Structures are given as C-alpha cells and as structure tokens.
Amino acid sequence: MPSRPIYLTLLTGTLLAGPVGAQGGDGQALYRECIACHQIGPDSENSVGPHLNDLIGRLAAGVEGYPYSKAMSAAGAAGMVWTKDTLDAFLTNPMDMLPHTSMGYRGMPDPQDRATLIAFLATGPDDATAEATFNVAPEILALQGDLAYGEYLSGDCTACHARGTDDGIPSISGLSRDAFVTLMQAYKQGAVTHPVMTMMAGRLSNEEIAALAAYFESVD
Amino acid sequence: MTLNRRLFLGTSIAAAGGLAVPMVRAQGKPRVVVVGGGAGGATAARYIAKDSKGAIDVTLIEPSRTYYTCFFSNLYIGGLRDLQSIAHSYGTLASKFGINVVHDWVISVDRDAKTVSLASGGSLPYDRLILSPGIDFIEDSVPGWSVESQNAMPHAYKGGSQTELLKAQIEAMPQGGTFAMIAPPNPYRCPPGPYERVSMIAHKLKAENPTAKILILDPKEAFSKQALFVEGWQTHYPGMIERIGPDFGGGNVSVNPEEMTVDIDGDVQKVDVCNVIPAQKAGQIAEAAGLTDGNWAPVNPTDLSSSMDENIHVLGDAAAQGAMPKSGFAANSQAKVCANAVGGALTGSTVFPARFSNTCWSLIDTDDGVKVGASYEAGESEIVAIDSFISQTNETAEVREETYEESVGWYQAITEDMFGKA
Ligand SMILES: Cc1cc2nc3c(=O)[nH]c(=O)nc-3n(C[C@H](O)[C@H](O)[C@H](O)COP(=O)(O)OP(=O)(O)OC[C@H]3O[C@@H](n4cnc5c(N)ncnc54)[C@H](O)[C@@H]3O)c2cc1C
Numbered sequence: 266m267p268s269r270p271i272y273l274t275l276l277t278g279t280l281l282a283g284p285v286g287a288q289g290g291d292g293q294a295l296y297r298e299c300i301a302c303h304q305i306g307p308d309s310e311n312s313v314g315p316h317l318n319d320l321i322g323r324l325a326a327g328v329e330g331y332p333y334s335k336a337m338s339a340a341g342a343a344g345m346v347w348t349k350d351t352l353d354a355f356l357t358n359p360m361d362m363l364p365h366t367s368m369g370y371r372g373m374p375d376p377q378d379r380a381t382l383i384a385f386l387a388t389g390p391d392d393a394t395a396e397a398t399f400n401v402a403p404e405i406l407a408l409q410g411d412l413a414y415g416e417y418l419s420g421d422c423t424a425c426h427a428r429g430t431d432d433g434i435p436s437i438s439g440l441s442r443d444a445f446v447t448l449m450q451a452y453k454q455g456a457v458t459h460p461v462m463t464m465m466a467g468r469l470s471n472e473e474i475a476a477l478a479a480y481f482e483s484v485d
Numbered sequence: 486m487t488l489n490r491r492l493f494l495g496t497s498i499a500a501a502g503g504l505a506v507p508m509v510r511a512q513g514k515p516r517v518v519v520v521g522g523g524a525g526g527a528t529a530a531r532y533i534a535k536d537s538k539g540a541i542d543v544t545l546i547e548p549s550r551t552y553y554t555c556f557f558s559n560l561y562i563g564g565l566r567d568l569q570s571i572a573h574s575y576g577t578l579a580s581k582f583g584i585n586v587v588h589d590w591v592i593s594v595d596r597d598a599k600t601v602s603l604a605s606g607g608s609l610p611y612d613r614l615i616l617s618p619g620i621d622f623i624e625d626s627v628p629g630w631s632v633e634s635q636n637a638m639p640h641a642y643k644g645g646s647q648t649e650l651l652k653a654q655i656e657a658m659p660q661g662g663t664f665a666m667i668a669p670p671n672p673y674r675c676p677p678g679p680y681e682r683v684s685m686i687a688h689k690l691k692a693e694n695p696t697a698k699i700l701i702l703d704p705k706e707a708f709s710k711q712a713l714f715v716e717g718w719q720t721h722y723p724g725m726i727e728r729i730g731p732d733f734g735g736g737n738v739s740v741n742p743e744e745m746t747v748d749i750d751g752d753v754q755k756v757d758v759c760n761v762i763p764a765q766k767a768g769q770i771a772e773a774a775g776l777t778d779g780n781w782a783p784v785n786p787t788d789l790s791s792s793m794d795e796n797i798h799v800l801g802d803a804a805a806q807g808a809m810p811k812s813g814f815a816a817n818s819q820a821k822v823c824a825n826a827v828g829g830a831l832t833g834s835t836v837f838p839a840r841f842s843n844t845c846w847s848l849i850d851t852d853d854g855v856k857v858g859a860s861y862e863a864g865e866s867e868i869v870a871i872d873s874f875i876s877q878t879n880e881t882a883e884v885r886e887e888t889y890e891e892s893v894g895w896y897q898a899i900t901e902d903m904f905g906k907a
Contacts, residue, residue, distance in 0.1 A: 417837045420532070420821035424814055424899045425844070425891075428906065433894025460874040461844060461858060461891075468840075468860050468871060 292385020295378055298370070300399045301451040302444060306390045312400060313443045314368060321387045323347050334367040352383050369444045371431055399456040401447050408475035410442075415480030418473055421465065428484070438484045445478040514542045515831040518601055518611040520591045520770060522547030522575060524554075525617030525801030525816035527903040532824035534582040540832050544585040544609060546601070550574065552904075553644035555675065556813045557896055560848060562641075562652045563685030571644070577905035594774035596794055613827050616776070617800040617816060618768025619643065620674050623780065626764035627667055628739035629748075637742035638759040641682075642674065654758045655686060661696040662757035665747050667738055668703040669762045672781075674802050674811045676709035677857070679762055681847040684714065687722040688850050700756070701728040702749060704736035709810075710847060710857055716878045717849035767803035781805035786863035787839050788826030789819050798823045807867025808859075815843045817899055839863040846892035852882070854889030 296305070302313035309316040315328040326333040326341030333341070340363060345351060355362045356379050358372035373379050428438045437445065451457040452466035453474070469477070519530045522545050530545040537543075552573045560566040578584045590604040594614065602608045622632065622640065630638060641651040655664060664686060668679045683699055690697045699722075708714075718726045729735040734750025740759060741747075747754050766772070766780035776782040776791045782799040783792040784806050791797045800823055801816030809815040818841045829836035844858030859873035876888060 413835060414837060417825055417835075418840075420825075421818070421840060421842055423902045424817050424842075425895050427894065427898035427901055430894075430897065432897060433890040433892070434898065460856070460876075464858065464860055464872050464874055465842065 291381045293390060295382040296385055301447045313447050317386060320347050334365060336363045336365040349383050353379050369440055399451050401450045405471050406443060406446055408471055410475030410479035412479045415476035418477050419480050437481050440481055442478040442482045445481055446474055449474045515612045516542045517613045517827060518609055519545045519615045521617040522552055523617060523619055524813035525820045528817045528820035529615050529824050530584050531578055531582055531905055532821055533827055534584050536828050537832055544587060546587045546589055546591055548588060548590045550588055555644045558644055558648045559682045559685040563688045573900055573904050577907050581905050591770055614797045616771055618770045618803050620765045620802045621769045622763040623766050627761050630740050630761045634742035638740060638761045640762055642762050651760060658694055658697060658757045660694055663698045663700060664758045665700045665756040666760045667762060668701055670704045670764050673765045676810050677845055677847045680708060680714045684849045687725050691722060699726045702735045702738045703728055703730050706731060710855060712878050713855045713876055717853060721850040771799060771803045786868045789823040808870045809843055809861055809868050812843055812845050817902060818842055841868060848889060852886040852889050854885055854892055856888055
C-alpha cells in the first residue's frame with residue numbers, strides 16, 4: 266500500500282485546470298501542497314510556516330521573526346543551507362531528515378515531482394497567478410475553540426481519519442492548531458479543493474473549526 | 486414533535502446542558518442496552534462508554550463473536566481482500582471500554598417493564614435501549630425463494646458465511662457459465678452494493694472465466710452511481726454484463742432453487758449461480774418490539790429516538806430516518822449523535838445539535854474507485870440533506886486510484902471507530 270499523502274496528489278489533478286503560468290505550471294500545481302502553510306512571491310509574510318522567498322541559498326531557520334522549532338534552529342546554527350539537495354532530502358520526508366521539526370507535512374515521495382517543485386521554488390511564482398498564497402485572517406486563527414464541542418464534532422471526522430496512519434487518508438491527530446485551521450480554511454474557502462473535504466469544511470463555522478482544532482491538537 | 490428534543494443555544498455551548506433533565510435513579514448507574522454489534526450498535530456502545538467515562542453501564546448484545554463487515558465483502562468476493570481482513574472481534578470494546586458484551590440473541594422487548602429477553606433465558610433491564618439490528622428479508626418478495634433456499638441461492642447480504650458461499654459458488658462455475666443477480670427494490674441496504682458486487686464478480690471472472698456471463702435482473706428503473714458503473718463496465722468488462730430492467734421484465738422474476746432456474750417474465754433460463762437479494766425490512770426485533778410502521782422503524786431526526794417510544798433509539802438500516810442511505814457510514818454517523826443524546830439524558834452531559842454525513846465508495850475494477858457522499862442535519866420531522874458530491878465519469882486513472890485508496894483509509898478508520906483501536 267503506498268503511503269503517499271493523498272491530500273496533495275489529488276490536487277495536482279484538480280488544480281492543473283486553473284490558470285497556471287506557461288512554464289511554472291507543474292511546479293505551481295505541486296506547490297499547492299505547501300500553500301496552506303507557506304507564502305511565496307511579492308508581499309509574502311510568515312504564516313503557519315516561514316515565507317519561502319529566495320529560498321535557495323538561504324540558511325535553515327534564516328527568516329527573522331519566525332518561531333522555528335529547536336530542530337530547525339539547530340540545523341541553521343550548524344550551517345545547513347537550503348540547496349537543491351538539502352531541499353530534496355527534506356521534502357522527501359521532513360520528519361526523517363529533521364526529527365522534531367514542526368513542519369506537519371508527510372513528504373513528497375516522487376523524485377520527479379520534487380525536482381519540478383524545487384525548480385519552481387527557485388524561480389518563484391508567475392506574476393500572472395496571484396493565487397500562490399493562502400492566508401487566514403489573524404482573527405480567525407486567534408479564535409479559541411471549545412474542546413468538548415470539538416470532541417463531539419470530531420465524530421464527523423473519525424469515520425475517515427484514523428489515528429496514527431496516513432494510509433489512504435492523512436492522519437489529523439496532533440496537528441498544531443494553526444496548521445489545522447489553515448488547512449480547514451483552505452478547503453472552506455476553496456483555495457484547496459477535494460470533494461469530501463470541501464463539503465465537510467463548507468458546513469463548519471469558524472468557531473466550529475476552532476473547536477475541532479483544539480480537540481485534534483489534544484489527541485495523538 | 487419530539488418530547489426529548491433539546492435545544493442547542495448558539496455558540497455558548499455550556500448553556501445547552503441546562504435544558505437536559507438528568508435521569509434520577511435511586512441506586513446504581515443508569516443502564517444502556519444496545520442490541521446488535523454492527524456499524525450502528527458497536528459505535529453507539531463505544532461512544533456512550535467512552536464519553537460517560539464509566540458513569541453509564543453499557544451492555545452490548547450480539548450473537549456472533551466475530552463481525553464480518555458487509556462493507557468490503559465485495560472486495561473479498563473479487564479476490565482483493567481476504568476474509569480475515571474484514572473480520573472484527575469485540576475484545577477491545579470489553580477490555581478497553583468496559584462494555585459488557587453478551588453473545589446472545591434478543592427475542593423480545595417489554596417496553597412497559599423496560600427489559601429485553603434473551604434467547605438463553607435471562608432478561609436485562611434498561612433505562613435506554615438502542616436497537617441497531619440491521620435488515621431482514623421480506624418473505625416472497627422473490628417468488629420461489631425463501632431463507633431456506635439461501636444455500637442454493639445465497640443473498641450474501643448479511644456478512645460472513647453467506648459471502649463465503651457466494652464466492653465459492655462463483656469459483657465453481659463452469660467455463661462460460663452464467664451468474665445471475667436478482668437486485669432488490671428500494672429502499673435497501675447499501676444502494677450501490679449490488680452493482681459494486683457485479684463489478685467485483687466481473688473482475689474475478691475476467692481473470693478466471695472470461696467467457697462467463699453476468700445477468701442482472703432489476704426491478705428498478707435506475708440505480709445508484711449508474712452512469713459511473715455503466716461507464717466502468719463498458720471499459721473493463723465489455724460484453725460480459727447484461728442488465729434487464731423493469732421495462733424488459735426485470736421486475737417480474739421468480740426462481741426455482743432446486744432446478745437452478747430463473748423465470749424472467751415467462752422466459753425460463755438455467756443459470757449456474759444465482760444471487761438473490763430480496764426486498765428488505767428492519768431487523769425482526771424492531772417489529773417484535775412494536776416499533777415499525779410498514780417495513781421500517783420511524784425515528785426522530787434529532788436523536789434517533791423511536792417515534793413510538795422515547796426510551797428506545799433505532800439506528801442504521803432498520804430506521805426510517807429520512808434522507809440518509811442505509812449504509813455503514815450512515816449507521817456510524819447516527820450512532821454518534823444518538824450516543825451524545827443518550828449521555829445527555831442519563832447523565833446531564835452537554836447535548837450538541839445533530840449532524841450527520843455519509844460517503845459510499847465503490848470499486849469498479851482494481852484501482853478504479855468512485856464515491857458519492859452528502860452531509861445532513863435534523864429537519865423538522867426527518868433527517869435532511871444539506872450538500873452532496875459524486876465522482877464524475879471520465880475522471881483520470883490517478884483520481885480513481887486515489888479514490889480507491891481513500892476507501893482503504895476509511896475502512897481502517899471506521900472499523901476502529903466501531904470496535905476501538907486494539
Ligand atoms: C455487499 C454490501 C456492501 C456494502 N458496502 C458498504 C460500503 O462500502 N459502505 C458502507 O457504508 N456500507 C456498506 N454496506 C452497508 C452496511 O453493511 C450496512 O448499512 C451496515 O452494516 C448497517 O449497520 P447496522 O448497525 O444497521 O446493521 P448491521 O451492521 O447489520 O448490524 C446488525 C447486528 O445486529 C445483530 N442482531 C440483529 N438482530 C439481533 C437480535 N435480535 N439480538 C441481538 N443481535 C441482533 C446482527 O447479528 C448484526 O451483527 C454494504 C452492505 C452490503 C450488503
């Protein structure tokens with residue numbers, strides 16, 4: 266059974282149809298896997314993850330003001346620089362290369378896809394496509410969710426999301442609140458589409474998403 | 486209108502508990518008895534036990550020690566799963582969740598005394614009773630067939646040995662033989678189930694018996710995911726599958742299990758395997774308890790309580806609840822809403838508004854999965870749909886493969902949600 270994170274592969278199919286730049290096309294589509302957490306291009310800011318402008322040649326944990334994990338800061342302190350090779354290793358499976366990184370992303374197993382994505386990261390997005398960033402309003406990220414309500418609502422999720430396995434459907438237990446809210450808002454607002462999750466997120470209010478985020482962060 | 490409907494007060498969640506009237510008991514913990522350890526019953530028992538943290542005494546009554554899911558049983562027939570992979574035991578529910586699992590059969594319900602009687606002779610009291618008995622078959626809906634002929638002409642519409650038998654019969658078919666399926670009229674368990682089964686049998690025959698034929702005799706004009714199945718059959722199994730709908734006599738069919746013949750509107754045909762899926766009704770105990778109106782047990786949409794008895798809830802296939810299909814996913818979804826309401830009624834814990842969802846995947850051929858799903862809420866008198874989606878014809882092979890892989894993830898998740906993670 267391939268343990269490919271489905272979250273993202275489907276996007277390739279769905280989103281290639283969108284207005285993508287002539288040569289950045291595939292890379293831009295693959296970047297959808299990062300869009301919920303990273304901004305890239307003009308006016309980018311740190312969000313769930315640090316912005317990814319001028320990434321090649323940048324020192325790991327090199328964006329000022331971003332609260333990196335100890336693991337990432339240590340790699341930077343040891344002099345690790347983002348090159349095509351280090352990115353390739355990191356994106357294959359972040360947790361393998363840097364145990365305890367706070368990047369909650371399962372990795373991109375296909376070497377060809379990684380190469381295409383890294384080429385895209387090196388040049389940045391096409392100006393024609395403003396949609397390379399997805400941003401959740403700070404007041405939505407700041408909402409405090411009700412844990413008990415979140416636990417009840419999670420009943421709508423546990424028929425599909427098993428704990429501790431990404432086989433077929435990604436595990437969502439233990440996701441950080443910010444990452445969780447951003448991913449759910451990305452589905453809700455249509456920045457990322459998937460038939461099931463578009464429907465599931467579409468019916469949830471911002472408060473309900475916050476409640477779910479509080480609950481799922483609390484389980485492992 | 487329901488007496489036990491509880492209002493949910495906006496986002497100030499804590500307020501909702503104020504309306505609940507906790508059960509006052511002279512002694513001991515409140516008791517919940519759950520009848521049927523399937524998709525609805527196992528989930529309800531687990532959630533009530535888990536959420537009440539021991540404050541409610543939960544007994545689950547189920548005759549079988551092993552539950553073979555109907556879901557993915559078609560994949561077993563097609564050779565894509567083994568039997569062990571769809572078998573589940575009740576051990577974790579007992580050991581980890583403190584549920585009192587009783588392997589017995591409930592023969593009657595005394596609604597005044599609030600007790601259930603067991604086939605072994607005992608009886609058990611309840612404060613709340615949850616019935617999730619699944620389906621039974623309507624007698625004579627296929628003339629010539631009765632439950633006694635299920636060994637000659639299996640239904641394979643309840644899990645376990647019937648599924649094994651059907652698979653063995655297909656394997657024993659002569660080269661170029663005929664498999665016939667008599668499809669059921671609406672409403673029935675798992676709307677795409679018969680057609681997924683045909684797909685999986687075609688998958689198997691294509692490899693083992695490529696000149697064999699599949700004949701579907703169908704009383705329905707149309708069926709679930711029809712465009713997707715028909716497209717898939719043309720692509721993967723050209724010329725193998727023929728469906729006779731009601732316009733050509735598919736609704737006027739009788740069988741002779743001894744002769745292994747099927748009479749289609751006067752035309753008698755000999756077949757090698759005949760899968761009879763009769764018309765369906767709520768599991769017999771629902772009727773015995775006096776909770777049915779027609780073939781099914783009507784329930785209130787907010788908490789799945791019976792319209793006839795507010796201390797009894799009916800879940801899953803047996804319930805007439807409105808818009809949800811009869812599926813394992815739906816039964817599991819209803820069970821969680823019911824568990825929340827029962828917890829509120831018996832311990833005063835917060836009751837949240839009902840919300841439901843469903844997704845049914847079907848596999849047409851290896852890595853060619855399709856799905857249909859919807860979200861639901863409690864309407865005035867029944868469950869109503871809010872939003873829905875369905876796979877499209879002409880999707881790429883990649884999308885179809887991911888859809889199949891999702892169903893594998895779902896199977897893992899839902900069976901853990903029912904039986905607990907060992
Ligand atoms: C071929 C096939 C494929 C399917 N595929 C899917 C699918 O892909 N996805 C999906 O969501 N659903 C699927 N389903 C439907 C799914 O199996 C049912 O909808 C689901 O099992 C219903 O749950 P339930 O709790 O109502 O009944 P069940 O799961 O049937 O459980 C009922 C239980 O009650 C017990 N019982 C009955 N009467 C008594 C009594 N008097 N005393 C004690 N115990 C009793 C029975 O032994 C049984 O274990 C499929 C069904 C079939 C037949």
